[in-house]
């Protein structure tokens with residue numbers, strides 16, 4: 001038994017310095033995939049990081065999940081059972097990503113982020129992309145999707161000013177300060193940011209097309225999104 005425990009300890013790797021209940025260990029050789037600003041748009045086998053109440057309670061006992069269900073806006077979109085299964089059967093780290101990514105250098109094979117980067121102030125977004133590059137292994141891939149600034153501005157020309165303003169520039173939810181958009185990007189802007197963060201080979205992708213795993217599950221909002229992949 002002791003030998004077995006030692007073997008397991010030798011073949012696992014801690015991803016970063018985290019609070020005890022958030023520590024993630026991965027098997028050596030295992031593909032490490034990290035979903036940043038995940039919300040509940042997650043896929044199995046990923047490490048999910050978010051500042052939401054959902055991520056905070058995910059590591060607590062199941063009866064807390066049932067209580068949290070009543071308190072979060074998630075009850076507008078998920079049944080209680082689906083919500084509890086998502087929290088109970090996936091790995092979450094609760095963290096304010098404006099402060100960086102709480103993982104060690106070069107531990108991840110893939111990072112994914114969907115409709116999250118625009119929720120950071122521009123300087124925090126620059127820092128986050130540099131952090132994505134830091135936590136990726138050499139050759140690791142990042143996929144980012146954001147609402148396309150070009151699409152948002154096209155609404156103005158189409159006479160849909162109200163939609164442009166409320167969905168993209170002044171969207172707000174008084175219950176959740178993380179929900180506000182703090183910046184917007186078009187393709188050249190996101191390319192510049194990624195190259196400055198240390199990535200190479202940035203390319204535009206289509207919805208659910210690319211080389212990052214599970215994008216058929218993770219990608220959403222094809223009507224207004226810009227999808228980009230970059231290699232470290």
Ligand SMILES: C[S@@+](CC[C@H](N)C(=O)[O-])C[C@H]1O[C@@H](n2cnc3c(N)ncnc32)[C@H](O)[C@@H]1O
Nearest residue numbers: 037038039041050051052096097098114119178
């Ligand atoms: C619009 S939702 C997108 C959720 C999901 N990725 C998707 O594609 O539907 C933005 C997410 O970013 C998270 N978020 C915003 N600012 C954050 C921050 N500073 N740190 C951590 N998470 C943040 C929110 O809690 C929320 O879950």
